[in-house]
Amino acid sequence: MSTTQSQAITPQLRQWIVEQAEAGHAAEMVLKSMIDSGWKEDVAIEAMESSLRWHLEKKAVQDGLSPALTVPDPNLDESPLYIDAGDRRVCVLQAMYNPRVVVFGGLLSDEECDGLIALAKPRLARSLTVATKTGGEEVNADRTSNGMFFQRGENELVRKIEARIARLVAWPEENGEGLQVLHYVPGTEYKPHYDYFDPAEPGTPTILKRGGQRVATIVMYLAEPDKGGGTTFPDVHLQVAPKRGNAVFFSYERPHPSTRTLHGGAPVLAGEKWIATKWLRERRFT
C-alpha cells in the first residue's frame, strides 16, 4: 500500500480496510500495518472508523433496514472532559459508541432540579405512553411512575435548560418535545423499551407527522433514590446511576433493535426518584 502526499482516504483504501476486517484481521494489526506503510495515526484511525461505518451501513440497508437517520451527537472529538453548553460547563463522564450513550455530569444545578420538581408536583398524573396502535396516549402497565409534560419554552427555567441541551448535543431546540418530569416511589419502574416509534405499528404514521422519528433521548436525574432506580441498557449490561444533576444521552439512527438502545428505569427500592426526559425528533416538533 502506498500513501498520497495529502493522505486522502480513497475508495481503494476503504475497500482494503473492509477486506482486512472481513478476513478477520484485528483492528490493531490493520492500524499498525497502515502506520508502517507511512499513514499518520490519526488519518489511519479516521479511515478505519469511517470505512467500517460505511460498510456496516451498506450491509444494513442491503439486509432490509431503513437507511440511517442523522442524529444529534455531542462533539466528543479530542475526548473533552467538559463541553461548553452556553451557560454551563457540562462534564463528560462516560461515552460509548454502540449503542451511542454518553453520561454527563452536572448538566443541571441543584436549584434547577428542585425548581423543575416544584413546578411539576402540582401537575402530576399517572404516566401515559404514546399508543402506537392509535397515535393517542394510554396508561401503560410497564410504566408505573407519575408524570407531566411542560410545553416547550413554557417558562424561564425550561427555556434555559432547553437551550443548554440544544447546544450540548448540537440539535435544534425546536426539534425537541416538551420536557417530561417523572416521579417514581418504591416499587415503581419503567420496564425496558425503545423510545423510537415502531414503524410496524398502525398509529406510527400519525405520530411521525409532528416532527418525524425520535432520534435521541436525554434522561436528567433531579432527585436520587436511596436504592435502585438506575437507567439500564440490558443489551450491553450497562446501568447508569441516577445521580442528581447528571444525565444520560443516547441516540438511535434507525427505529430498530440493532441500535441496542433497549433501556429501562430499574425499580426504585428505597427513597424517591425524580427525572426529566427530553426526546429529540428528526425535525421541528409541533
Ligand code: PD2
Ligand atoms: O427513569 C428512567 O431511568 C427511564 C428509563 C427509561 C426513563 C425513560 N426510559 C424515559 O423517560 O424514556
Ligand code: ZN
Ligand atoms: Zn425510555
